[in-house]
Amino acid sequence: MFLLKLLIRNAFRHKLRTSLTLLSITIAILAFGLLRTFIGAWYAGAEASSAARLVTRNSISLIFSLPLSYKDKLRQIDGVKEVSWGNWFGGIYIEEKNFFANFAVEPRTYLDLYPEYVLPPDQRETFLRDRKSFAAGRKLAARFGWKIGDIVTLKGTIFPGNWEFVLRGIYRGRDENTDETQFFFHWDYLNETLKKIAPLRADQIGFYMIGVTRPDRAAEVALAIDRTFKNSLAETLTETEKAFQLSFISMSEAIIVAIQLVSFVIIIIIIAVAANTMSMTARVRIGEYAVFKTLGYRGLRIAGMIIGESMVISLIGGMIGIILTFPVAKVFGKILSAFFPIFNVPDGIIVMDLVACIIVGLTAAIVPTWRALRIRIADGLRRIG
Amino acid sequence: MAPIVEIKNVSKSYRRGDRITPVLVDINLDIEEGEFLALMGPSGSGKSTLLNLIAALDQADSGTIEVGGIDITALSEGELAAWRAVNVGFIFQFYNLIPVLTAFENVELPLLLTHLPRKERRDHVAMVLQVVNLADRMDHYPGQLSGGEQQRVAIARAIVTDPVILVADEPTGDLDRKAAEEILGLMDRLNRESQKTIIMVTHDPRSAQKARIIRHLEKGYLNDVPTQAAH
Numbered sequence: 001m002f003l004l005k006l007l008i009r010n011a012f013r014h015k016l017r018t019s020l021t022l023l024s025i026t027i028a029i030l031a032f033g034l035l036r037t038f039i040g041a042w043y044a045g046a047e048a049s050s051a052a053r054l055v056t057r058n059s060i061s062l063i064f065s066l067p068l069s070y071k072d073k074l075r076q077i078d079g080v081k082e083v084s085w086g087n088w089f090g091g092i093y094i095e096e097k098n099f100f101a102n103f104a105v106e107p108r109t110y111l112d113l114y115p116e117y118v119l120p121p122d123q124r125e126t127f128l129r130d131r132k133s134f135a136a137g138r139k140l141a142a143r144f145g146w147k148i149g150d151i152v153t154l155k156g157t158i159f160p161g162n163w164e165f166v167l168r169g170i171y172r173g174r175d176e177n178t179d180e181t182q183f184f185f186h187w188d189y190l191n192e193t194l195k196k197i198a199p200l201r202a203d204q205i206g207f208y209m210i211g212v213t214r215p216d217r218a219a220e221v222a223l224a225i226d227r228t229f230k231n232s233l234a235e236t237l238t239e240t241e242k243a244f245q246l247s248f249i250s251m252s253e254a255i256i257v258a259i260q261l262v263s264f265v266i267i268i269i270i271i272a273v274a275a276n277t278m279s280m281t282a283r284v285r286i287g288e289y290a291v292f293k294t295l296g297y298r299g300l301r302i303a304g305m306i307i308g309e310s311m312v313i314s315l316i317g318g319m320i321g322i323i324l325t326f327p328v329a330k331v332f333g334k335i336l337s338a339f340f341p342i343f344n345v346p347d348g349i350i351v352m353d354l355v356a357c358i359i360v361g362l363t364a365a366i367v368p369t370w371r372a373l374r375i376r377i378a379d380g381l382r383r384i385g
Numbered sequence: 386m387a388p389i390v391e392i393k394n395v396s397k398s399y400r401r402g403d404r405i406t407p408v409l410v411d412i413n414l415d416i417e418e419g420e421f422l423a424l425m426g427p428s429g430s431g432k433s434t435l436l437n438l439i440a441a442l443d444q445a446d447s448g449t450i451e452v453g454g455i456d457i458t459a460l461s462e463g464e465l466a467a468w469r470a471v472n473v474g475f476i477f478q479f480y481n482l483i484p485v486l487t488a489f490e491n492v493e494l495p496l497l498l499t500h501l502p503r504k505e506r507r508d509h510v511a512m513v514l515q516v517v518n519l520a521d522r523m524d525h526y527p528g529q530l531s532g533g534e535q536q537r538v539a540i541a542r543a544i545v546t547d548p549v550i551l552v553a554d555e556p557t558g559d560l561d562r563k564a565a566e567e568i569l570g571l572m573d574r575l576n577r578e579s580q581k582t583i584i585m586v587t588h589d590p591r592s593a594q595k596a597r598i599i600r601h602l603e604k605g606y607l608n609d610v611p612t613q614a615a616h
Contacts, residue, residue: 002493005490006483006485006486009485009486013484013485287481288481288483291477291483294440294442294475295494295498296467296468296469296495296498297466297470297498298463298467377443378437378442
């Protein structure tokens with residue numbers, strides 16, 4: 001108790017210096033937390049994916065399609081429980097800056113495969129019945145102020161023309177990391193329209209979503225699917241939903257690595273700032289440490305005082321940074337919602353921040369502690385007066 | 386009765402680069418229990434160095450120093466720290482109080498190394514602050530006290546563990562005459578009433594007169610005849 005009182009009083013002895021150091025640590029921990037949240041947001045889709053779902057696409061590339069006829073063969077493969085399919089629609093709402101993900105899907109099987117998209121029963125019913133309808137996530141509907149019954153027009157980029165849809169369902173995410181910014185509509189609507197305007201593009205699927213009977217059979221089923229379509233005109237590549245999501249992330253891996261590096265560089269910078277403060281502190285107080293030694297205080301206690309003071313500053317700055325991370329991440333999440341539907345501060349971030357603070361506190365105290373322990377009492381006392 | 390401090394053939398020198406400067410040369414000195422000794426000498430005569438050696442703040446190059454029957458030249462650094470905590474009370478010229486601690490807390494510092502329960506610790510501190518007549522200023526920080534009062538807090542801190550010896554390095558060097566008289570009076574009282582052994586370094590003859598015996602160091606040598614102070 002006495003030691004803690006001494007540490008806190010010592011830490012705030014030079015208010016301006018300590019305040020500036022606290023500010024640096026707070027900003028660094030906040031930046032560290034936000035960058036880690038940003039990285040987490042990048043992986044949110046992969047994290048939210050189910051181990052019981054597979055994605056089958058054309059083995060050449062995602063931009064090549066698969067025939068609709070594969071669906072029946074897929075259903076017959078041992079281990080396959082449910083088959084759904086869809087196309088990336090890539091429509092634009094009013095203008096390009098209003099970007100959001102939009103898909104044409106087979107709605108009944110899709111909703112069965114994605115139980116985390118929770119639609120009220122009456123809305124689900126009307127959505128499934130109305131071929132021109134679409135369902136949107138709660139956040140997306142809120143973003144544009146859409147209400148049930150509203151007509152929304154998307155300008156097609158992959159499938160040219162203006163496409164009108166009626167909002168029949170607004171889903172909520174079952175889990176915290178469920179994407180609530182999706183827009184999906186009836187694949188039949190797209191396909192039937194294509195039959196009229198571009199018949200060659202009809203009955204073509206962008207990807208199949210496969211539900212497996214047991215997650216532990218996912219690898220085996222994926223192999224069986226690809227084997228089934230080997231040597232066909234459109235060979236398949238089947239992978240778990242997580243691997244499928246990660247393949248997108250890998251395209252921007254260099255950016256993620258850069259962000260990760262920056263987050264650690266921030267910690268290194270703050271170690272230097274804190275170490276500078278602690279060095280100045282220890283230099284000024286070397287005489288006091290000599291007095292403590294004179295009174296019989298041993299090296300371990302002196303080290304405890306310096307390390308403790310460094311930890312007090314580092315932890316107070318860190319705690320403020322941690323507390324600020326949540327509201328600031330919320331604001332960032334709103335601003336970036338079009339690109340990062342899930343922008344939640346990761347669960348482990350508090351632990352990571354605290355570990356970072358402890359590393360900062362300990363590292364910053366190494367040199368001052370070493371100096372204080374090394375100095376002879378007589379030399380230390382000479383520095384006073 | 387054996388002396389409380391026995392110094393035999395102690396030498397000490399400092400090295401600066403290639404140059405070795407002898408500071409103390411073959412010092413022999415006995416100090417009896419309950420003595421009040423003043424060590425005098427000009428600047429650089431080695432008096433503070435000798436005091437540091439007696440108080441185990443520094444180590445001799447050769448010779449032995451026994452305090453209370455213990456050869457402190459044979460103790461390790463850790464053992465010396467523990468030994469100092471119990472056996473030596475320090476009074477410095479510049480008080481050396483911890484500015485972020487109150488007078489009470491400064492006096493309590495040495496007791497935190499003991500196993501005394503909190504209440505007993507507080508009772509001890511309150512008692513010594515009474516002895517130095519500062520009971521009413523126990524919650525003041527050093528910056529809120531005059532020089533004389535700060536030195537009295539330092540004395541309270543020095544005696545709170547009831548050490549075997551009190552060492553004082555120019556205890557009145559930073560004080561005006563009146564405050565200096567008060568401090569010397571207090572030290573005299575501690576010596577007479579509590580039979581504290583006091584070793585004081587001073588270059589002020591008037592301060593030295595408060596001691597019972599005066600010894601003079603000259604260029605690292607202690608060749609004088611002990612002088613009885615005239616009071």
